[in-house]
Amino acid sequence: MGFSIRMQAALALCCAAVALSACRREEGPAERAGREADKALQESAQKMGEAMKKAGEQVGQATQQMGQAMEDAARKAQQTPAR
Numbered sequence: 001m002g003f004s005i006r007m008q009a010a011l012a013l014c015c016a017a018v019a020l021s022a023c024r025r026e027e028g029p030a031e032r033a034g035r036e037a038d039k040a041l042q043e044s045a046q047k048m049g050e051a052m053k054k055a056g057e058q059v060g061q062a063t064q065q066m067g068q069a070m071e072d073a074a075r076k077a078q079q080t081p082a083r
Contacts (some may be wrong), residue, residue, distance in 0.1 A: 027035075
């Protein structure tokens, strides 16, 4: 009685996993630089997103203030008698 196809496949998969884990090598300078660049870009994107959110909030506030000022001016113009 031999191994079934499933047993052979499982054994082959286990052997491949062990072989690949044994091939793990030290990270070189290019890999470290790439990892650091990725980290810096991610942090930069996060800060830019926060700044854009803050700017959007400020634009929203300014728009509300301008709308209120226009309403006040229109109300004042209606109350002023024509010459």
